[in-house]
Amino acid sequence: MNISGPYLLYLGDATDPLAVKTSRGLAVWRPELCIGEYRGEACTLTLGLPRMGFAEAAGAGARTMVLGVANAGGSMGAQAIAHVVEALRAGLNVASGLHDRLNGCPEIVAAAKEAGRQLFDVREPPAQLAVGNGRPREGKRLLTVGTDCSVGKMYTTLALERELRGRRINADFRATGQTGILIAQSGIAIDAVVADFISGATEAISPARDDGGWDLIEGQGSLYHPSYAGVSLGLLHGAQPDAILLCHELGREHIRGIPGRPLPGLAACIEANLTAARLTNPQVIAVGVALNSSCLSPEAARQACAAIERELGLPCEDPMVSGVARIAERLLQCFEPCAVA
Amino acid sequence: MNISGPYLLYLGDATDPLAVKTSRGLAVWRPELCIGEYRGEACTLTLGLPRMGFAEAAGAGARTMVLGVANAGGSMGAQAIAHVVEALRAGLNVASGLHDRLNGCPEIVAAAKEAGRQLFDVREPPAQLAVGNGRPREGKRLLTVGTDCSVGKMYTTLALERELRGRRINADFRATGQTGILIAQSGIAIDAVVADFISGATEAISPARDDGGWDLIEGQGSLYHPSYAGVSLGLLHGAQPDAILLCHELGREHIRGIPGRPLPGLAACIEANLTAARLTNPQVIAVGVALNSSCLSPEAARQACAAIERELGLPCEDPMVSGVARIAERLLQCFEPCAVA
Numbered sequence: 122m123n124i125s126g127p128y129l130l131y132l133g134d135a136t137d138p139l140a141v142k143t144s145r146g147l148a149v150w151r152p153e154l155c156i157g158e159y160r161g162e163a164c165t166l167t168l169g170l171p172r173m174g175f176a177e178a179a180g181a182g183a184r185t186m187v188l189g190v191a192n193a194g195g196s197m198g199a200q201a202i203a204h205v206v207e208a209l210r211a212g213l214n215v216a217s218g219l220h221d222r223l224n225g226c227p228e229i230v231a232a233a234k235e236a237g238r239q240l241f242d243v244r245e246p247p248a249q250l251a252v253g254n255g256r257p258r259e260g261k262r263l264l265t266v267g268t269d270c271s272v273g274k275m276y277t278t279l280a281l282e283r284e285l286r287g288r289r290i291n292a293d294f295r296a297t298g299q300t301g302i303l304i305a306q307s308g309i310a311i312d313a314v315v316a317d318f319i320s321g322a323t324e325a326i327s328p329a330r331d332d333g334g335w336d337l338i339e340g341q342g343s344l345y346h347p348s349y350a351g352v353s354l355g356l357l358h359g360a361q362p363d364a365i366l367l368c369h370e371l372g373r374e375h376i377r378g379i380p381g382r383p384l385p386g387l388a389a390c391i392e393a394n395l396t397a398a399r400l401t402n403p404q405v406i407a408v409g410v411a412l413n414s415s416c417l418s419p420e421a422a423r424q425a426c427a428a429i430e431r432e433l434g435l436p437c438e439d440p441m442v443s444g445v446a447r448i449a450e451r452l453l454q455c456f457e458p459c460a461v462a
Numbered sequence: 463m464n465i466s467g468p469y470l471l472y473l474g475d476a477t478d479p480l481a482v483k484t485s486r487g488l489a490v491w492r493p494e495l496c497i498g499e500y501r502g503e504a505c506t507l508t509l510g511l512p513r514m515g516f517a518e519a520a521g522a523g524a525r526t527m528v529l530g531v532a533n534a535g536g537s538m539g540a541q542a543i544a545h546v547v548e549a550l551r552a553g554l555n556v557a558s559g560l561h562d563r564l565n566g567c568p569e570i571v572a573a574a575k576e577a578g579r580q581l582f583d584v585r586e587p588p589a590q591l592a593v594g595n596g597r598p599r600e601g602k603r604l605l606t607v608g609t610d611c612s613v614g615k616m617y618t619t620l621a622l623e624r625e626l627r628g629r630r631i632n633a634d635f636r637a638t639g640q641t642g643i644l645i646a647q648s649g650i651a652i653d654a655v656v657a658d659f660i661s662g663a664t665e666a667i668s669p670a671r672d673d674g675g676w677d678l679i680e681g682q683g684s685l686y687h688p689s690y691a692g693v694s695l696g697l698l699h700g701a702q703p704d705a706i707l708l709c710h711e712l713g714r715e716h717i718r719g720i721p722g723r724p725l726p727g728l729a730a731c732i733e734a735n736l737t738a739a740r741l742t743n744p745q746v747i748a749v750g751v752a753l754n755s756s757c758l759s760p761e762a763a764r765q766a767c768a769a770i771e772r773e774l775g776l777p778c779e780d781p782m783v784s785g786v787a788r789i790a791e792r793l794l795q796c797f798e799p800c801a802v803a
Contacts, residue, residue, distance in 0.1 A: 254720060255688025316660050317653040319692040344695075347596025347742050351660040351696025358688045379595060396734075401688050 124216050124241050124306040127156040129178035129186045129208070130168060133201060134161035141166055143189035143218050143300045150279050150304050156183045159204070175204075175211035185241070187303055188217040196221045206232040216241035218299030243302040246314040246322065253320030253359045255401045260330035261456060263408070264362040265340040266394045268384045270349065270377045272370040273440065274340040275301050277411040280440040281366070282337050284449040291334025295327045297356065301339045311341050312352050319352060323359025335452075338362070344393050345385040346376055354397055361401040364408045364452055367391050371425055372416035388433060408455060409448035410437040465557050465582050465647040468497040470519035470527045470549070471509060474542060475502035482507055484530035484559050484641045491620050491645050497524045500545070516545075516552035526582070528644055529558040537562045547573040557582035559640030584643040587655040587663065594661030594700045596742045601671035602797060604749070605703040606681040607735045609725045611690065611718045613711040614781065615681040616642050618752040621781040622707070623678050625790040632675025636668045638697065642680045652682050653693050660693060664700025676793075679703070685734050686726040687717055695738055702742040705749045705793055708732050712766055713757035729774060749796060750789035751778040 128151075130144040138145075148155050148168040157173035160166075173181065186208040188201065197205075197219060205215050205223065209232045217223050223240040224230060233240050263281070265274040278294055278301075285292035294301070296308025309322045327336040338360045342349035369387060376382040385393070391407045398405040410429055414422035422439055429437040436447040469492075471485040479486075489496050489509040498514035501507075514522065527549040529542065538546075538560060546556050546564065550573045558564050564581040565571060574581050604622070606615040619635055619642075626633035635642070637649025650663045668677040679701045683690035710728060717723040726734070732748045739746040751770055755763035763780055770778040777788040 252689040255723065256720070312656070312658040314657050315653070316655050316657050316693045316696070317690060319657050320689055345741060347699045348593040348661055349658060350699055350738075350741070351692040351694075352657045353692075354685075354695045355657070355692025358691055379597070382596065393737075397691075400686060400691070 122241060122243065122247070122302070122307050124243070124303065125184035125214060125239075126154040126306060127183050128154055129173060129175070129183040129213060130155055130158045130170065131186050131188050131190060131204065131208075132158055132160045132164050132166060132168070133190045133204070134163035135190045136163070136165045138166060140190050141168070143303060144168060144187065146275075146300045147187060147189065147303055156181055159186070161200075175208040175213060179212040183213060185214040185216050188215060188219060188223075189303070197226065202226060202228060205229050209233050209236045209238045212236065212238070214239040214241065216243060216303060218243045218303060220244065243299045244310045244313050246309050246318075250314060250318040250325065251321045252317055253324050253355070255320070255358060255361070257402070258324075258329040258361065260327075260336060261334070262327055262336045262338060262360055262362045263364040263366060263452065264338045264357065264360040265366050265368050265411070266353070266357070266390075267340055267343045267367070268345065268369045268387065268390050269343050269373060270346055272368045272373070273411060273413045274368045277366065277368050277440050277445065278337050278339045279304065280445045281449060284445050285335060288449065288453075290453070291332050292337055293334070295336050295338045297323070297326070297339045297341050311356055312349070316351065319355025320359030323356050324361075327360060340368070343390075344397065345390060347382070348378065357394060357398050358401050362398055362405055363402060363456065364406055365391070365394050365398060366409050366411060366448060367394070367407065368411045368413070370413040371422075387429060391433070406455060407435060408452045409435050409445075411445065411448065412437055412439045414439045414442065463582060463584070463588070463643070463648050465584070465644065466525035466555060466580075467495040467647060468524050469495055470514060470516070470524040470554060471496055471499045471511065472527050472529050472531060472545065472549075473499055473501050473505050473507060473509070474531045474545070475504035476531045477504070477506045479507060481531050482509070484644060485509060485528065487616075487641045488528060488530065488644055497522055500527070502541075516549040516554060520553040524554060526555040526557050529556060529560060530644070538567065543567060543569060546570050550574050550577045550579045553577065553579070555580040555582065557584060557644060559584045559644060561585065584640045585651045585654050587650050587659075591655060591659040591666065592662045593658055594665050594696070596661070596699060596702070598743070599665075599670040599702065601668075601677060602675070603668055603677045603679060603701055603703045604705040604707060604793065605679045605698065605701040606707050606709050606752070607694070607698070607731075608681055608684045608708070609686065609710045609728065609731050610684050610714060611687055613709045613714070614752060614754045615709045618707065618709050618781050618786065619678045619680045620645065621786045622790060625786050626676060629790065629794075631794070632673050633678055634675070636677050636679045638664070638667070638680045638682050652697055653690065657692065660696025661700030664697050665702075668701060681709070684731075685738065686731060688723070689719065698735060698739050699742050703739055703746055704743060704797065705747055706732070706735050706739060707750050707752060707789060708735070708748065709752045709754070711754040712763075728770060732774070747796060748776060749793045750776050750786075752786065752789065753778055753780045755780045755783065
């Protein structure tokens with residue numbers, strides 16, 4: 122999947138900031154890729170981009186409209202379908218991260234065919250995947266792992282990409298979830314592949330590289346989440362990481378979606394990930410902890426980071442607050458020399 | 463999926479014993495379910511069942527023909543398709559464990575519709591699955607785990623079912639692979655579900671039970687197989703096993719399909735499985751080792767079992783040679799009292 126940019130971000134009539142989080146992710150992490158936003162009459166939100174109609178966006182150079190907004194349940198409403206058809210007729214491709222597939226809607230499929238445009242259902246895995254083989258491959262890879270789902274793995278991975286690129290190190294975010302795929306313009310929704318192909322899909326999105334740079338692979342789930350640990354383990358084996366970076370949210374009371382189930386301790390979680398990762402990379406190390414500390418005051422957050430650093434002997438930062446410079450430094454120290462772009 | 467018996471086993475024109483291994487599994491483990499075999503003119507094999515045509519089998523009470531034979535690549539040839547259509551018209555349902563789906567062949571779908579018969583693609587997971595939740599559920603469950611793929615997990619699980627039932631203990635084989643599903647007449651091909659649903663599918667096939675009996679869950683893959691460990695971990699979490707039974711093949715030189723990659727040690731493999739399994743059942747224990755010792759002489763095999771018993775302090779038997787009586791005894795000792803059927 123190679124999704125052409127630049128993008129027009131479709132906000133529709135959204136009024137709930139959570140409903141546009143995919144579009145916001147794009148605007149934050151790939152501003153150079155976002156040429157404008159489409160807002161309906163009732164839309165109360167903006168991402169600060171120029172407001173554009175479909176034809177106007179196409180005229181301004183947009184190649185793909187991103188449908189980053191959904192009804193509850195991830196379905197497309199009648200209005201969204203009509204707008205997608207209009208965008209296709211205006212000459213835009215359309216990409217969607219919704220559960221409802223663009224390719225499952227006959228009206229949209231017909232319009233795309235007629236207009237000669239492409240549809241990208243980013244949750245749909247490629248038809249032809251190979252099973253993983255675990256054979257050592259060239260290149261350096263880092264994988265973000267978590268104590269739980271939704272603890273900031275995508276954000277952290279992108280923050281590290283930005284930090285390394287700022288230091289003129291070759292580094293590429295490798296996407297495993299729908300928002301990440303739209304940001305990277307490629308990738309595979311790992312949790313949507315057939316179970317036998319989890320590690321194979323991960324190998325496919327982070328192939329051997331020989332430029333001395335890093336593949337930074339977006340993690341999913343947690344070895345400690347009883348719903349999704351299989352995905353996390355296949356990802357860990359397929360990623361064959363040289364380095365893991367643990368992501369955690371302070372103050373979370375239980376594993377996401379399962380009241381009463383506690384989160385693992387950080388040291389235990391790192392050790393479990395390293396133990397499992399050694400199957401395909403015996404030299405794997407942990408290089409840091411990325412903490413979502415938004416539930417704490419800035420001062421309390423600093424103290425929490427310091428306490429974790431003392432306990433684990435690893436740099437600990439909140440990427441939203443202080444960035445990931447110290448984690449990047451630790452990574453580079455551990456793996457010198459690295460290619461300079 | 464509830465596949466109606468009795469079965470007519472379709473051998474077609476098979477000449478390779480490996481090609482009929484699904485049918486042979488049925489004849490061995492569910493003889494009471496197998497009413498006859500269909501053999502083409504060129505077929506050189508027999509499972510020792512009465513040879514029958516389609517109409518004859520239907521007349522004798524068969525409800526479902528099992529397509530347990532495939533070309534290389536798992537595809538259906540033109541002759542097999544013609545025979546499936548003929549069987550449907552004779553009043554039989556048809557079940558298949560092939561990669562090629564019955565429901566993907568318009569000719570077969572039309573014939574089934576016309577005849578009012580059912581098609582069972584046993585590799586096809588159910589459309590509606592829930593994600594796992596890991597909440598403790600009632601009932602006793604044993605899961606077979608392996609040092610590798612294809613080390614005898616299905617055979618061992620079925621042998622244990624037979625052994626326990628012989629002792630008038632309630633015990634039910636829960637199938638996770640295509641041959642197992644045909645034997646159990648229900649189940650889910652775990653490696654074919656979407657990655658997010660591995661543990662949820664396992665929870666679905668082994669729901670809570672309160673009769674004091676055992677669910678014996680067929681394992682898949684290995685935590686040490688870099689292609690499939692995600693499946694094995696999701697299965698382990700979803701099974702929520704009270705007991706695990708390790709399966710291993712003596713003399714195997716490398717992990718299946720990956721020359722050069724060694725198998726894990728037995729003690730390490732048991733420990734890794736117990737550690738992971740504790741996430742959903744902290745009380746899990748190992749109750750034995752089932753050894754495929756077919757590469758050794760009977761005397762050498764006995765010695766190998768004895769050596770493993772001494773090392774691990776667990777009963778070790780080759781189910782093909784000596785059955786699993788001592789493993790069953792250990793299981794029952796550890797979990798008395800059990801319901802008597």
